[in-house]
Amino acid sequence: MIHSISWYIVLLVSVPETFLYLSIGFNLFNLKISNKKILTLAILNGIIVYYLRGLSLVFGIHTILILLFLVMLSRTMLKLKIIYSLISITAGILITGLIQSALLPLVISAMKIDLNNITNDSWLNFFLFIPALIAMLILDFFIKKYRYTLYNFEIDE
Numbered sequence: 001m002i003h004s005i006s007w008y009i010v011l012l013v014s015v016p017e018t019f020l021y022l023s024i025g026f027n028l029f030n031l032k033i034s035n036k037k038i039l040t041l042a043i044l045n046g047i048i049v050y051y052l053r054g055l056s057l058v059f060g061i062h063t064i065l066i067l068l069f070l071v072m073l074s075r076t077m078l079k080l081k082i083i084y085s086l087i088s089i090t091a092g093i094l095i096t097g098l099i100q101s102a103l104l105p106l107v108i109s110a111m112k113i114d115l116n117n118i119t120n121d122s123w124l125n126f127f128l129f130i131p132a133l134i135a136m137l138i139l140d141f142f143i144k145k146y147r148y149t150l151y152n153f154e155i156d157e
Contacts, residue, residue, distance in 0.1 A: 005053040006122045010046040013129045017096065018042035018049075020136040022070070025092025027143045030152040033078060041073055067093065084153050091150065099139070100132040107131050 005014070019042040026033045048069050052062050067089060074085040107128055108115070117124055142148070 005050060007050060009122050009125060010050045012126050014049045015039075015042045015046040016133060017129070017136075018045045018070075020133075020140055021092035021096040022074075022089065023092070023140050024095055024136070024143060025088035025090070027140070028091055028095075028148070028150045029084065029088040030149045030154050031080065031084060031088055032154075037078060041070060041077065044073060045070055063093070081153075088153070095139070096132070096136050099135045100129075103131045103135060104128060 019038055022033075022038045022041055023035070026038070045066060049062075049066060052065060055062075057065075067086075070089050071082060071085040074080050074089065075082050078085075107113075108118075113124070113128075118128065
């Protein structure tokens with residue numbers, strides 16, 4: 001079943017989510033990318049997400065296409081090596097995906113939300129995103145504050 005996405009959900013969920021997984025991924029690999037450039041990538045990704053979500057594609061293909069789009073876009077706009085883009089963006093997506101996968105069931109259970117309402121109510125999607133958003137903001141803050149890295153791609157240059 002196709003679940004299109006509203007423009008305001010792109011603006012309130014997809015763009016911030018993309019910004020955070022890009023920021024987290026780039027910072028974990030010591031890729032110093034400005035917030036302005038990350039925001040530009042996130043907005044362009046939001047436009048692509050808006051149109052991709054309306055297509056009838058096999059489950060998971062949307063995510064793969066978005067990943068490939070962001071890798072190519074970061075190669076073009078940021079002049080990053082493709083492998084650096086792929087690894088850092090994939091890491092960011094996986095980490096933020098884990099945060100959402102851990103928090104969403106807890107929030108749904110605590111609020112006793114009917115799962116059928118989630119796919120039909122865009123605003124509910126936004127409110128369910130808020131706990132994950134807060135967790136991702138905190139993680140991004142600590143990664144930047146303590147300069148935590150998984151690997152330093154800058155030494156490979």
